[in-house]
Amino acid sequence: xxxxxxxxxxxxxxxxxxxxxxxxxxxxxxxxxxxxxxxxxxxxxxxxxxxxxxxxxxxxxxxxxxxxxxxxxxxxxxxxxxxxxxxxxxxxxxxxxxxxxxxxxxxxxxxxxxxxxxxxxxxxxxxxxxxxxxxxxxxxxxxxxxxxxxxxxxxxxxxxxxxxxxxxxxxxxxxxxxxxxxxxxxxxxxxxxxxxxxxxxxxxxxxxxxxxxxxxxxxxxxxxxxxxxxxxxxxxxxxxxxxxxxxxxxxxxxxxxxxxxxxxxxxxxxxxxxxxxxxxxxxxxxxxx
Amino acid sequence: xxxxxxxxxxxxxxxxxxxxxxxxxxxxxxxxxxxxxxxxxxxxxxxxxxxxxxxxxxxxxxxxxxxxxxxxxxxxxxxxxxxxxxxxxxxxxxxxxxxxxxxxxxxxxxxxxxxxxxxxxxxxxxxxxxxxxxxxxxxxxxxxxxxxxxxxxxxxxxxxxxxxxxxxxxxxxxxxxxxxxxxxxxxxxxxxxxxxxxxxxxxxxxxxxxxxxxxxxxxxxxxxxxxxxxxxxxxxxxxxxxxxxxxxxxxxxxxxxxxxxxxxxxxxxxxxxxxxxxxxxxxxxxxxxxxxxxxxxxxxxxxxxxxxxxxxxxxxxxxxxxxxxxxxxxxxxxxxxxxxxxxxxxxxxxxxxxxxxxxxxxxxxxxxxxxxxxxxx
Numbered sequence: 001x002x003x004x005x006x007x008x009x010x011x012x013x014x015x016x017x018x019x020x021x022x023x024x025x026x027x028x029x030x031x032x033x034x035x036x037x038x039x040x041x042x043x044x045x046x047x048x049x050x051x052x053x054x055x056x057x058x059x060x061x062x063x064x065x066x067x068x069x070x071x072x073x074x075x076x077x078x079x080x081x082x083x084x085x086x087x088x089x090x091x092x093x094x095x096x097x098x099x100x101x102x103x104x105x106x107x108x109x110x111x112x113x114x115x116x117x118x119x120x121x122x123x124x125x126x127x128x129x130x131x132x133x134x135x136x137x138x139x140x141x142x143x144x145x146x147x148x149x150x151x152x153x154x155x156x157x158x159x160x161x162x163x164x165x166x167x168x169x170x171x172x173x174x175x176x177x178x179x180x181x182x183x184x185x186x187x188x189x190x191x192x193x194x195x196x197x198x199x200x201x202x203x204x205x206x207x208x209x210x211x212x213x214x215x216x217x218x219x220x221x222x223x224x225x226x227x228x229x230x231x232x233x234x235x236x237x238x239x240x241x242x243x244x245x246x247x248x249x250x251x252x253x254x255x256x257x258x259x260x261x262x263x264x265x266x267x268x269x270x271x272x273x274x275x276x277x278x279x280x281x282x283x284x285x286x287x288x289x
Numbered sequence: 290x291x292x293x294x295x296x297x298x299x300x301x302x303x304x305x306x307x308x309x310x311x312x313x314x315x316x317x318x319x320x321x322x323x324x325x326x327x328x329x330x331x332x333x334x335x336x337x338x339x340x341x342x343x344x345x346x347x348x349x350x351x352x353x354x355x356x357x358x359x360x361x362x363x364x365x366x367x368x369x370x371x372x373x374x375x376x377x378x379x380x381x382x383x384x385x386x387x388x389x390x391x392x393x394x395x396x397x398x399x400x401x402x403x404x405x406x407x408x409x410x411x412x413x414x415x416x417x418x419x420x421x422x423x424x425x426x427x428x429x430x431x432x433x434x435x436x437x438x439x440x441x442x443x444x445x446x447x448x449x450x451x452x453x454x455x456x457x458x459x460x461x462x463x464x465x466x467x468x469x470x471x472x473x474x475x476x477x478x479x480x481x482x483x484x485x486x487x488x489x490x491x492x493x494x495x496x497x498x499x500x501x502x503x504x505x506x507x508x509x510x511x512x513x514x515x516x517x518x519x520x521x522x523x524x525x526x527x528x529x530x531x532x533x534x535x536x537x538x539x540x541x542x543x544x545x546x547x548x549x550x551x552x553x554x555x556x557x558x559x560x561x562x563x564x565x566x567x568x569x570x571x572x573x574x575x576x577x578x579x580x581x582x583x584x585x586x587x588x589x590x591x592x593x594x595x596x597x598x599x600x601x602x603x604x605x606x607x608x609x610x611x612x613x614x615x616x617x618x619x620x621x622x623x624x625x626x627x628x629x630x631x632x633x634x635x636x637x638x639x640x641x642x643x644x645x646x647x648x649x650x651x652x653x654x655x656x657x658x659x660x661x662x663x664x665x666x
Contacts, residue, residue: 187666
């Protein structure tokens with residue numbers, strides 16, 4: 001079964017109930033370190049971190065140990081968009097050895113709606129490994145969906161002429177001097193330019209999330225953090241949707257305020273994020289059918 | 290116990306392989322198993338030897354010793370050849386041939402077991418090995434005369450010494466590579482009245498792959514159940530947390546295998562020490578084999594402005610004139626952009642004159658993205 005949008009506590013309860021109802025001997029939890037799941041005591045649980053899945057020393061032992069009375073919990077393992085990645089392939093081999101599988105994921109996608117098929121493969125033991133998302137096919141798996149209605153609220157930040165001049169110069173400089181660097185460094189670096197303008201709008205009583213804490217603010221978190229104190233305002237957007245989705249999953253935020261300057265790059269990041277939310281809603285509507 | 294694949298008929302892959310082995314012994318007088326010292330060939334050889342023992346027959350255990358290999362692999366082959374001595378014909382080839390050395394452009398080829406350099410050999414030749422070519426000089430074939438008499442030339446000439454023989458190879462395709470599976474089964478071979486999909490025709494002989502449908506864990510399960518010895522390299526790699534796709538015992542200096550040198554001092558210090566004395570480029574490969582700048586060619590060295598400039602420099606300064614012509618001729622058929630040039634640098638750095646690391650010859654995908662950002666930002 002695939003359960004989308006559950007809280008940690010709900011996941012723990014779900015595991016306990018499943019173990020009690022199915023005479024489970026042992027539980028393996030596959031999860032990235034920052035999404036470590038807490039499961040009530042009394043159950044024999046082993047946690048395998050995402051990076052360890054492909055390691056030989058874990059891979060063979062797990063293959064040996066997983067049997068018909070083992071529950072495999074795949075928690076927040078939608079980390080890569082390549083459906084045929086080695087880590088997914090290893091997971092599939094574990095999943096093939098037991099009928100007891102619980103798949104927990106906060107959001108059904110990283111970037112594209114088709115990403116959901118990676119979770120679908122986990123639940124269906126990869127029987128439709130080559131097919132994309134379509135409503136008829138989704139009947140083959142059991143999906144329990146608690147949609148998180150994410151919305152963005154832009155807080156406009158005006159920039160002065162000097163910043164806009166600096167922006168134009170920086171853009172030219174970045175493009176001309178790109179050389180062999182990754183072209184994605186152009187928007188990434190330009191986006192940092194609006195930081196100083198946004199600094200004046202930072203409320204010391206609120207929490208913010210940014211690329212890094214280069215301004216040394218006590219209330220600034222980064223997208224790489226393993227937890228957030230509560231609702232955060234986006235100080236600047238991240239480039240990778242996986243980071244954004246991790247932030248939303250860990251902070252459990254639905255309405256996301258964001259400081260957005262009038263520079264083109266900020267508008268581009270805002271539009272990009274809104275498109276991502278659009279794809280998220282599209283995924284939910286496909287799953288509801 | 291679990292962990293063994295089975296067919297719908299409830300026949301396990303082991304039972305299927307035993308059936309295939311019986312079929313091979315029923316249909317071929319001469320059977321030769323090619324071994325490398327890895328886990329797959331260990332299983333293959335053991336299955337063949339068991340069947341030979343049951344029937345009171347002999348099988349050839351064939352090992353082409355390329356001199357520069359793990360000592361553990363050599364020990365493993367020695368072990369296999371002594372498992373059932375009465376049923377084994379030892380075919381341990383220790384003869385001169387050329388092997389690509391990806392770690393040095395100056396010493397681009399290693400002449401294994403080169404005459405006159407016996408003091409530098411990784412180890413002395415064995416008493417029971419075959420040291421001279423078993424075929425007539427005039428009948429000898431060479432795939433590419435510019436490259437010289439290489440690894441595959443030895444194999445091909447050796448196989449031509451036989452007629453109507455079955456060469457058993459521990460090649461597997463299950464789980465790892467659907468492409469390999471397709472390649473393996475697409476040209477079935479006729480044996481008696483049966484079409485055999487786990488084999489291919491090889492001149493007057495056939496190559497057969499009786500464990501072609503085995504998985505990683507089928508192999509390890511068999512080794513465990515039969516109490517077989519296996520190469521220690523697997524244990525060392527296991528302890529270091531190698532991913533499953535990298536945990537293999539292969540050659541040490543080839544363009545696809547040079548990374549194994551990085552951990553060699555830790556695994557087999559004596560082998561590493563001898564290798565450093567035997568051939569150029571080893572210490573360099575040990576230090577930089579896994580870094581982005583050198584052999585991987587993922588990062589441009591800072592004194593070059595572009596991959597094109599770096600490629601031109603590498604080509605211009607290549608110590609071997611014949612190789613320069615070979616590479617230049619090949620590159621003239623490619624597009625001239627940064628994306629392609631980086632791959633060409635990799636071929637030059639790794640001395641890939643055989644074109645084993647293919648170049649993805651297409652327009653640079655970065656250009657379009659840069660144009661897009663210029664427009665929207």
